[in-house]
Amino acid sequence: MEPLANKIRPKSLKDYVGQDHIVGPNGPLRRAIEDKHLFSFVLWGPPGTGKTTLAKIYAQALDARLYELSAVSAGKDDIRKIIEEPDNLLEGRRNDFTGLVEPKPKLLFLDEIHRFNKAQQDFLLPYVESGKLTLIGATTENPSFEVISPLLSRCRVFVLKSLTEKDLATIIKRTKIKVPKDALNWLIALANGDARIAITALENTRQLYGTVTLENLRKTFEHAFIRFDKKGEEHYDTISAFIKSMRAGDADAAIYYLARMIEGGEDPKFIARRMVVFASEDIGLAQPTALVVANEVFRAVETIGLPEAAINLAHGVAYLSLAAKDRSAYDALRAAQEDVRSLGNIPIPLRIRNAPTKLMKELKYGEGYEKYSAESYLPEKIKGKKYLKRNPKSK
Numbered sequence: 094m095e096p097l098a099n100k101i102r103p104k105s106l107k108d109y110v111g112q113d114h115i116v117g118p119n120g121p122l123r124r125a126i127e128d129k130h131l132f133s134f135v136l137w138g139p140p141g142t143g144k145t146t147l148a149k150i151y152a153q154a155l156d157a158r159l160y161e162l163s164a165v166s167a168g169k170d171d172i173r174k175i176i177e178e179p180d181n182l183l184e185g186r187r188n189d190f191t192g193l194v195e196p197k198p199k200l201l202f203l204d205e206i207h208r209f210n211k212a213q214q215d216f217l218l219p220y221v222e223s224g225k226l227t228l229i230g231a232t233t234e235n236p237s238f239e240v241i242s243p244l245l246s247r248c249r250v251f252v253l254k255s256l257t258e259k260d261l262a263t264i265i266k267r268t269k270i271k272v273p274k275d276a277l278n279w280l281i282a283l284a285n286g287d288a289r290i291a292i293t294a295l296e297n298t299r300q301l302y303g304t305v306t307l308e309n310l311r312k313t314f315e316h317a318f319i320r321f322d323k324k325g326e327e328h329y330d331t332i333s334a335f336i337k338s339m340r341a342g343d344a345d346a347a348i349y350y351l352a353r354m355i356e357g358g359e360d361p362k363f364i365a366r367r368m369v370v371f372a373s374e375d376i377g378l379a380q381p382t383a384l385v386v387a388n389e390v391f392r393a394v395e396t397i398g399l400p401e402a403a404i405n406l407a408h409g410v411a412y413l414s415l416a417a418k419d420r421s422a423y424d425a426l427r428a429a430q431e432d433v434r435s436l437g438n439i440p441i442p443l444r445i446r447n448a449p450t451k452l453m454k455e456l457k458y459g460e461g462y463e464k465y466s467a468e469s470y471l472p473e474k475i476k477g478k479k480y481l482k483r484n485p486k487s488k
Contacts, residue, residue, distance in 0.1 A: 101292070105153075105154075109146065109147070110143070111253075111256045111257070122251055134228075134251055143288070145204065148161075160200070163204045165208050169213060175199060176225055200228075203230050207233070214244050221247055262277065270299055275307045276309075285329070294314065339414045361402055369384070377419045377423060386409055421481055425482070446458040
């Protein structure tokens with residue numbers, strides 16, 4: 094039986110919900126689809142935000158041969174089969190400029206591209222580079238970390254956002270399943286921007302109980318909650334509990350949540366990456382070696398892998414949890430960013446500007462500069478402002 098999510102999947106941008114910044118009027122991906130512009134790109138965003146749907150709409154608009162693979166289970170042989178599959182000119186399309194019939198372009202939708210290791214991505218690179226294969230990668234992880242630079246440089250990255258409550262309400266309405274208002278509000282809150290969770294919950298509830306009510310939805314989630322662990326609310330709740338436990342210095346709780354993520358199949362690099370951020374955000378100047386430890390844990394995870402890398406993660410978690418805490422560098426950055434956004438590029442004092450030319454020297458660039466001067470180097474408008482505020486009692 095075809096899943097409900099597939100049945101109501103939009104076939105064109107006219108029915109697509111959300112992501113107006115890329116597919117709304119004058120959105121870059123909309124223009125590419127309307128102009129039938131063939132190129133490789135990566136869709137980066139939370140689960141259930143329409144990445145697969147966009148890939149299908151794009152392929153259909155360009156009349157391309159769409160191949161779908163998941164990087165979790167696919168390998169080099171799967172890529173090789175696609176490349177070696179013969180072109181059928183009978184299904185080809187006529188080039189508007191040359192008048193010749195050309196084979197349909199091969200378009201590969203690679204879901205969870207971050208699961209492809211470096212060797213697999215290296216194998217894919219020459220085919221993308223030569224144009225034998227047009228790639229659409231989908232990922233919930235930052236492609237800057239997960240996609241090799243040569244491949245990423247040949248792709249445009251589109252960032253998708255979590256669906257809004259209004260977006261989810263529109264999608265739920267399209268299922269044509271009657272949902273009472275209290276059940277609708279509860280489902281939208283629990284789906285947390287993920288349309289797949291909302292649709293699957295509705296479908297399962299109707300199959301189990303016949304009608305959708307708040308009580309029936311809750312019972313459905315009790316039975317099927319584990320299905321949503323890695324991509325739903327549980328994923329975000331667990332990483333949040335993990336970070337907050339380290340922040341509070343509760344090493345036992347932090348190691349428990351680490352174990353829970355590992356046993357649940359979480360990507361260990363995702364955990365290690367959060368630890369690197371934590372080392373600077375929460376520990377910072379109180380124990381600068383924390384960043385060194387966190388980076389080494391990340392490197393160990395990359396080179397060793399699970400299950401042994403779990404030991405490295407536990408070592409790092411214990412260290413970060415017990416370290417003194419100081420968020421002053423993080424707070425200083427955020428305060429400075431706020432001033433930059435609100436005040437714009439206010440003039441830099443002349444005495445600390447670069448003066449590589451005679452004209453600049455005549456304009457007094459660099460004049461009066463003294464090393465180690467106690468005078469503020471900030472622009473005149475915010476002269477004397479203090480961003481870095483150390484708290485000696487921070488822990």
